[in-house]
Amino acid sequence: MKGVLLVNLGSPESPTAKDVKPYLDEFLMDKYVIDVPFLLRALLVRGIILQTRPKKSAAAYAKIWWDEGSPLVVISKRMHEKVEKLVDVPVSLAMRYGNPSLLSGLQELHDKGVNEVLLFPLYPQHAMASTTTILELAEELRKKHFPEMKFTIVPAFYNKPDYIKNLADSIKGHLDGYDYDHLLFSYHGIPERHIRKTDITKSHCKIDGSCCNTPSPAHEFCYRHQCYETTKQVVKLLGIPEGKYSQTFQSRLAGDKWLTPYTDVEVNKMPEKGIKKLAVVTPAFVSDCLETLEEIAMEANHEFKKHGGEEFLAIPCLNDSDEWCTTVSNWISEWATVEKSIA
Numbered sequence: 001m002k003g004v005l006l007v008n009l010g011s012p013e014s015p016t017a018k019d020v021k022p023y024l025d026e027f028l029m030d031k032y033v034i035d036v037p038f039l040l041r042a043l044l045v046r047g048i049i050l051q052t053r054p055k056k057s058a059a060a061y062a063k064i065w066w067d068e069g070s071p072l073v074v075i076s077k078r079m080h081e082k083v084e085k086l087v088d089v090p091v092s093l094a095m096r097y098g099n100p101s102l103l104s105g106l107q108e109l110h111d112k113g114v115n116e117v118l119l120f121p122l123y124p125q126h127a128m129a130s131t132t133t134i135l136e137l138a139e140e141l142r143k144k145h146f147p148e149m150k151f152t153i154v155p156a157f158y159n160k161p162d163y164i165k166n167l168a169d170s171i172k173g174h175l176d177g178y179d180y181d182h183l184l185f186s187y188h189g190i191p192e193r194h195i196r197k198t199d200i201t202k203s204h205c206k207i208d209g210s211c212c213n214t215p216s217p218a219h220e221f222c223y224r225h226q227c228y229e230t231t232k233q234v235v236k237l238l239g240i241p242e243g244k245y246s247q248t249f250q251s252r253l254a255g256d257k258w259l260t261p262y263t264d265v266e267v268n269k270m271p272e273k274g275i276k277k278l279a280v281v282t283p284a285f286v287s288d289c290l291e292t293l294e295e296i297a298m299e300a301n302h303e304f305k306k307h308g309g310e311e312f313l314a315i316p317c318l319n320d321s322d323e324w325c326t327t328v329s330n331w332i333s334e335w336a337t338v339e340k341s342i343a
């Protein structure tokens with residue numbers, strides 16, 4: 001029997017340092033997130049980052065927390081409920097870090113008699129820190145607890161026409177009647193090293209002005225290429241002219257060189273370039289979360305205005321919109337039907 005596991009990133013249990021600390025420990029001790037040898041990672045994470053960051057992150061979470069819980073988890077649950085009603089197969093929801101755990105999601109499907117699972121990472125673009133880590137953990141759990149299960153994986157959907165259309169329609173709806181000067185596509189950043197590590201050709205990704213526009217098998221797993229492609233296809237569909245939009249990367253941690261240009265640096269420079277009314281969309285996330293609600297809608301908004309900007313619009317993620325839930329359920333139904341007809 002077939003079933004689906006939707007997987008998102010996950011959040012702490014509450015916006016307190018006490019709960020943020022174990023969440024950050026699980027997250028940052030992941031070898032696909034901080035990809036250095038274990039001892040160095042433990043020194044960095046437990047010896048340095050976890051000494052101060054839980055308090056700072058908890059304060060940020062407290063600003064965006066809802067009565068029902070973390071926005072990311074609440075939105076994912078709402079989306080899950082809608083999708084489940086639109087398809088004929090069991091659908092479970094799991095988080096890579098925190099709860100509901102991947103193990104509980106797989107167990108739930110197993111208990112319903114599911115032995116063929118469509119693993120659906122809720123990330124439009126592929127990255128080892130987001131997608132690979134889900135697939136690796138799921139495989140580890142499968143081998144240990146559900147050896148009879150078979151997995152099929154939903155690949156990155158950064159350029160799938162119905163996803164692009166949902167994103168473009170959502171942006172269009174939010175920009176309707178708003179005479180914006182500039183539309184910024186701000187994606188979650190990753191260290192440049194991650195791009196080189198996921199380059200299956202081991203030679204293509206130079207992280208320069210042209211590699212991401214030069215066709216290559218590397219692009220199947222190149223986060224940077226996939227981000228540019230999402231932006232390119234959305235602006236094409238919306239007819240947004242060159243110069244009226246740009247792309248940046250947000251949420252970097254100190255230390256490594258991360259993908260550039262950096263969102264905070266560019267946003268602060270915009271007012272002096274004549275951009276007074278800014279709209280920002282965050283297509284690396286399908287659900288609003290700390291990174292969109294606090295870092296963009298609050299912090300970037302504040303900094304933009306401090307530097308002379310006048311109006312700032314943070315465009316919500318696709319969240320549990322009917323259009324997006326329909327797209328997700330269509331993909332699920334296509335898989336379930338093809339598999340059924342082959343069987």
Ligand SMILES: C=CC1=C(C)c2cc3[nH]c(cc4nc(cc5[nH]c(cc1n2)c(C)c5CCC(=O)O)C(CCC(=O)O)=C4C)c(C)c3C=C
Binds near residue numbers: 188
């Ligand atoms: C080395 C550090 C990090 C990498 C690499 C990274 C990649 C990455 N993250 C997301 C999605 C999300 N990240 C979120 C929060 C968050 N991310 C990091 C670090 C890295 N992320 C940290 C430390 C945090 C926690 C908050 C903080 O202390 O700043 C979130 C929000 C979660 C929430 O509860 O709302 C999301 C979503 C992607 C897609 C990605 C690679 C492309």
Ligand SMILES: [Fe+2]
Binds near residue numbers: 188251
């Ligand atoms: Fe992150």
Ligand SMILES: [Fe+2]
Binds near residue numbers: 207211213222
């Ligand atoms: Fe590239």
